[in-house]
Amino acid sequence: MQIKTARAPRRSRIQQKNRETILSAALEVFSAHGFRGATLDEIAQVAGLSKPNLLYYFSSKEEIYRDLLTGLMAAWLEPLRAMREEGDPLAEIMGYMRRKLDLSRDFPRESRLFATEIIQGAPRINEVIRHELHDLVQDKATVLRRWMDQGRLRRSDPVHLIISVWALTQHYADFEAQTRSVLGADQDPWTGGAAFLETLYLRLLAPLNPG
Structure with missing residues (x-):
């Protein structure tokens, strides 16, 4: 996952590379120690930069953390943005579920860091959640309701449907x-999980009288 910064002024290639290196190092440190336990010294060390060089790009640990979370939020919302009203409803929802599961499989540190921020009340990305996330969910819920009104999906609460995919x-x-402990070493949680969730949502959402 390419971590994007909150702002994108014109930068040289090396400046952009250094910012991405710092954000990648910050992800490692914040994932291991949380926001409070992480230090600028450790982030600089993992990034292979001096602390003064790091502070040239970011003024504080807070700014690094906020930029990191903003980039993660953008990546986390992309699967929902990709759900198309003109597509087949069941196929679009299954595609959304699989994209979210793939993100969890491929970027577990990012998922856990984002979850920790939310559990703490989202103090650093509250504005994004209250506006951007809220508006996107409402837009897609409108699409889901329209599909339900057309009889193309079995009726359910569309917002809770989206929340259930997250969970x-x-x-x-x-x-x-x-x-992994419950399943055992011989079972792949991602393959089995994808198959189970597809069955679950197809049974929940397939219209009773498709036509």
Whole structure:
């Protein structure tokens, strides 16, 4: 996952590379120690930069953390943005679920860092959640309601449907150790999880009288 910064002024190639290196190092440190336990010294060390060089790009640990979370939020919302009203409803929802599960599988540190921020009340990305996330969910809920009104999906609460996809897919990353322990070493949680969730949502959402 390419971590994008909150702002994108014109930068040289090396400046952009250094910012991405710092954000990647910050992800490693914040994922291991949380916001409070992380230090600028450790982030600089992991990034292979001096602390003064790091402070040239970011003025504080808070700014690094906020930029990191903003970039992660953009990546986390992309699967929902990709759900198309002109597509087949069941195929679009299955595609959304699989994209979310793939993100959890491929970027577990990012998922856990984002989950930790939310559990703490989202103090650093509250504005994004209250506006950008809220508006996107409402837009897609309108699409889901329209499909339900057309009889192309079985009726359910569209907002809770979206929330359930978050919960059921991100669990595999946020509680991966628990899931692997329960399943055993010989089972792949991602393959089995994808098959189960597809069956679950198809049975929940397939119209009773398709026509």
